[in-house]
Amino acid sequence: MLFTYLILLAVPLTSATLLNARANSTCDSSGATSEGSCQQACATLEAAFPGRLHYKAADTNFTIWDQKQQQTVFVCRVQPTSAEEVSQTLQVLVKNWCRFAVKCGGHSRFPDDSVSVGGVTIDLGLISSTVVSEDRTSARLGGGALTRQIFAALDPYGLANIGGRVGQVGIGGFALGGGTSVLSAKYGWALDSILEYEIVLPNATITTVSETQHPDLYYALRGGGNNFGIVTAFNVSVFPQGPVYAGSRTFTDENVEQVLQEAENIFTLEDAEDTNKVLEYRYSFSASRNVGTISTTQRYLEPVMSPPVYDTLNAIPALGNLTGTISSLANSTGNVPVLGETRSIFASLTHYPSVKLGVRAIALLKEETLLLKNSTGIASTLITYSIPTTAIERMKSRGGNSLGIDVEGHLIINLLSVTWPSDSDDRAAHALVTRFMEGFKRAAEELDVLHPFVYINYANKGDDVFAGYGEDNKKRLIAIQKNIDPYGIFTSSGLWRGLFKLR
Ligand SMILES: Cc1cc2nc3c(=O)[nH]c(=O)nc-3n(C[C@H](O)[C@H](O)[C@H](O)COP(=O)(O)OP(=O)(O)OC[C@H]3O[C@@H](n4cnc5c(N)ncnc54)[C@H](O)[C@@H]3O)c2cc1C
Ligand SMILES: *[C@@H]1O[C@H](CO)[C@@H](O)[C@H](O)[C@H]1NC(C)=O
Ligand SMILES: *[C@@H]1O[C@H](CO)[C@@H](O)[C@H](O)[C@H]1NC(C)=O
Ligand SMILES: *[C@@H]1O[C@H](CO)[C@@H](O)[C@H](O)[C@H]1NC(C)=O
Ligand SMILES: *[C@@H]1O[C@H](CO)[C@@H](O)[C@H](O)[C@H]1NC(C)=O
Ligand SMILES: *[C@@H]1O[C@H](CO)[C@@H](O)[C@H](O)[C@H]1NC(C)=O
Ligand SMILES: *[C@@H]1O[C@H](CO)[C@@H](O)[C@H](O)[C@H]1NC(C)=O
Ligand SMILES: *[C@@H]1O[C@H](CO)[C@@H](O)[C@H](O)[C@H]1NC(C)=O
Numbered sequence: 001m002l003f004t005y006l007i008l009l010a011v012p013l014t015s016a017t018l019l020n021a022r023a024n025s026t027c028d029s030s031g032a033t034s035e036g037s038c039q040q041a042c043a044t045l046e047a048a049f050p051g052r053l054h055y056k057a058a059d060t061n062f063t064i065w066d067q068k069q070q071q072t073v074f075v076c077r078v079q080p081t082s083a084e085e086v087s088q089t090l091q092v093l094v095k096n097w098c099r100f101a102v103k104c105g106g107h108s109r110f111p112d113d114s115v116s117v118g119g120v121t122i123d124l125g126l127i128s129s130t131v132v133s134e135d136r137t138s139a140r141l142g143g144g145a146l147t148r149q150i151f152a153a154l155d156p157y158g159l160a161n162i163g164g165r166v167g168q169v170g171i172g173g174f175a176l177g178g179g180t181s182v183l184s185a186k187y188g189w190a191l192d193s194i195l196e197y198e199i200v201l202p203n204a205t206i207t208t209v210s211e212t213q214h215p216d217l218y219y220a221l222r223g224g225g226n227n228f229g230i231v232t233a234f235n236v237s238v239f240p241q242g243p244v245y246a247g248s249r250t251f252t253d254e255n256v257e258q259v260l261q262e263a264e265n266i267f268t269l270e271d272a273e274d275t276n277k278v279l280e281y282r283y284s285f286s287a288s289r290n291v292g293t294i295s296t297t298q299r300y301l302e303p304v305m306s307p308p309v310y311d312t313l314n315a316i317p318a319l320g321n322l323t324g325t326i327s328s329l330a331n332s333t334g335n336v337p338v339l340g341e342t343r344s345i346f347a348s349l350t351h352y353p354s355v356k357l358g359v360r361a362i363a364l365l366k367e368e369t370l371l372l373k374n375s376t377g378i379a380s381t382l383i384t385y386s387i388p389t390t391a392i393e394r395m396k397s398r399g400g401n402s403l404g405i406d407v408e409g410h411l412i413i414n415l416l417s418v419t420w421p422s423d424s425d426d427r428a429a430h431a432l433v434t435r436f437m438e439g440f441k442r443a444a445e446e447l448d449v450l451h452p453f454v455y456i457n458y459a460n461k462g463d464d465v466f467a468g469y470g471e472d473n474k475k476r477l478i479a480i481q482k483n484i485d486p487y488g489i490f491t492s493s494g495l496w497r498g499l500f501k502l503r
Contacts, residue, residue: 013091013203018487021097035075038119041096042076045089045120052079052126062123063339064106064115065168067421070340072111074101077121083232087204089122090230093495094204101498102230104144105170109344110461112498114173119495124172127232132157136238138195143232145171148333155330160241162190167333173499175234176225177457178403180387180413182299182329186275187239188394189387191222191401196235199228202485206232211398220480222401223469225456227481227490227502245300245307246332247324253292253366255316256283260358262313263296263384267353269309271389271410276301277309280385283362285369287378292366293319345429347416347437348458350387352449353409358384360443361414368436378420378429380436387411402477404470405453414440415458433460456500465500478502 046053054062054077062077064070075098080086093100099119101112108114115121124144130153131140139161141150148167154160162181164174171190179190187193197209199221209217220228251259259281266279278299285292300307303326314322325332351357361382369380388410395401405411416436418429437460444450454468466474481491481502488494492501 013094015487018094018203018489021095022487035118037096038075038098041092041098041120042078044092044096045076045078048088048092049078049080049085052081053077054079064103065339065344066107066109067340067343068111069106069108069113069115072115072117074116074121075119077123079123079126081126083127083198083200083206086122086124086127086200086230086232087206089120090200090204093120094489097495099495099497101496102172102226103170104172105146105168105174106339107166107169107173108499109346110498114498116498122230124170124230124232130154132159132238138235139238141171141234141236143172143198143230143234147171147174148330148335151328151330151333154238155328157238158240158242159238160329161236161238162187162193163329163333165333167335168337168339171234172231173226173457175236176221176223176231178223178455179457180385180391180455182244182278183239183241183301184391185270185278185386185388186301186390187237188391190236191403192391192394192397193237194222194234195237196233197221197229197231198233198235200230200232202229202487202489215399216480217484219399219402220477223403223456224477224481224502225465226496226499227477228484229490241301241329243303243326243328244332245298245302245304245324245326247298247306247310247322248295249298249314249322250293250295250319251316252319253294255318256294256362257355257359258316259294259296259313260355262316264353264355266310266313267386267388267410267412270386274309275388275390277307278385279310279313280383282381282383283365284379284381285366287369287372290370292362294362298324342419342421343423343426343429344417344419345433345460346458347433347460347463348455349414349416349437349440349444350451350453350455351412351414351444352407352451353412354444354447354449357444357447357449358412360447361440364439364443365416365436368432368439372428372432377422378418378425378432380432381417383415383417385413387413402469402473403453404468404473405451407451411451411453413455413458415455416440459500463500466502474502
């Protein structure tokens with residue numbers, strides 16, 4: 001039985017199989033799959049991958065960042081260990097017409113983003129190795145690798161990739177959507193450092209995508225999210241990098257304008273003069289205490305304690321002394337956090353540099369958070385940094401990516417992060433995000449500094465992120481998607497529906 005099954009798996013998915021599977025599936029008018037077809041798929045996968053198939057009820061060890069995804073009920077979770085096994089898994093799911101989601105680091109915020117709603121969660125966590133090339137200029141990263149695993153593997157070589165700020169974030173979602181890093185002023189965003197992808201296509205074929213092999217798909221994968229395939233390996237450029245400085249300082253509400261003015265000066269210096277400098281700031285407001293604070297994270301990519309480049313910023317009166325450490329990227333991202341306890345929404349806005357808009361956004365966040373009263377457990381934070389000139393220039397390399405960012409100088413990217421502990425505040429949290437983002441966008445338009453780019457990795461459910469890439473990019477992405485996926489398996493009417501879909 002198993003033998004026959006494996007023979008079957010060696011045959012790629014043909015159009016006849018696909019049409020049959022879809023027609024035979026017990027789907028309702030919306031095209032949703034029934035749990036029965038997934039039970040069958042899980043049983044087949046359990047036989048093929050013993051010990052690496054977990055039914056939901058017995059999957060007590062499974063944890064994921066957002067509580068909403070943690071509470072999502074799937075039928076089973078499968079842990080493939082290679083591209084071949086991912087391909088086999090996909091074939092079983094398509095033949096049974098069973099819905100699925102793909103998980104890497106699991107830092108998405110909504111059910112079905114990386115935990116399947118009523119289907120199969122393909123967990124790439126066992127595909128996580130890092131292999132450095134002989135010449136030490138590139139590394140092959142497993143499609144399920146986490147930032148902390150990659151930094152830890154590269155650190156002994158004195159190397160780093162363009163990785164995230166938080167160790168548990170996965171290379172998968174991070175690099176397919178963009179990938180902003182503390183190395184970005186120097187080397188750009190992660191998506192522009194990818195030389196090759198190993199990917200499982202909708203027809204379950206495993207292929208390599210690069211500037212010379214499937215160039216259309218190479219363009220599409222740099223920004224197109226989870227619309228094109230399951231990436232089983234990223235071949236990325238790596239760079240010499242030793243320990244870095246990171247310091248933090250917290251200022252009061254009264255000094256917001258001064259801090260933002262000085263931050264803007266630093267963003268300009270990050271562009272050319274000193275790409276070792278990396279600054280971000282975050283504004284948090286506590287409604288219950290009626291206190292707002294603005295904190296900076298001041299980084300320097302050399303092991304220099306309290307680098308003088310931040311002296312002007314640190315001359316602004318603050319709530320406490322400057323705190324700082326020198327640490328390797330591996331050490332500073334090494335901890336394994338507690339997962340699944342907090343609910344969260346992200347939303348994002350990109351704009352041309354404008355201190356005036358930054359100040360207005362902070363005032364608006366304070367106003368909107370105060371409206372919540374003090375009865376809720378909702379916390380809101382606005383995190384701001386730049387998309388440096390180097391990063392924007394590198395977006396044109398190797399045929400260009402699909403993000404549609406093409407400006408002189410830098411842009412400012414904002415992440416609104418709203419978190420709360422219990423579903424009783426879901427409605428209030430969503431309303432806060434909607435109201436704040438509407439006001440923020442209106443203010444940006446009034447000041448004529450809005451940029452249409454909405455970073456997919458920070459976007460809110462329902463945002464039309466691909467429209468923000470520009471009409472031509474969106475059209476081209478849809479055309480490429482249709483071409484590789486004529487049956488729409490990776491679309492919103494197919495089997496892999498989570499996150500942001502082109503069609
Ligand atoms: C605490 C925190 C810190 C963050 N820090 C940063 C940061 O410093 N810089 C930054 O740019 N972003 C950051 N982000 C945003 C982050 O990049 C996105 O949330 C990203 O989508 C997370 O990827 P993941 O693999 O961890 O998540 P997942 O939820 O596992 O994946 C995200 C999406 O990508 C798809 N996907 C994942 N892996 C693959 C693959 N191999 N092939 C195909 N599809 C795949 C999944 O199906 C899912 O839809 C942060 C987010 C959080 C919550
Ligand atoms: C679909 O149903 C037909 C007729 O019952 C059957 O011959 C075929 O094998 C089925 N196809 C699949 C993929 O299950
Ligand atoms: C949960 O994890 C522990 C420790 O890693 C392991 O011993 C145990 O077998 C796991 N349980 C299940 C149900 O997978
Ligand atoms: C990455 O791809 C390049 C070719 O583009 C190749 O020379 C290099 O060896 C690859 N790196 C790894 C680690 O496989
Ligand atoms: C700041 O540092 C000074 C000198 O080391 C110390 O006296 C003071 O208590 C510190 N202030 C705070 C708020 O930690
Ligand atoms: C990283 O952590 C290890 C273990 O704690 C320590 O020995 C090492 O000095 C640290 N390195 C840096 C650069 O922080
Ligand atoms: C808000 O806090 C104030 C002061 O702590 C308290 O008097 C009031 O009852 C609280 N309001 C609500 C709605 O909890
Ligand atoms: C699978 O799809 C790719 C991309 O469209 C195509 O090049 C390839 O020929 C297909 N393979 C099979 C076996 O149909």
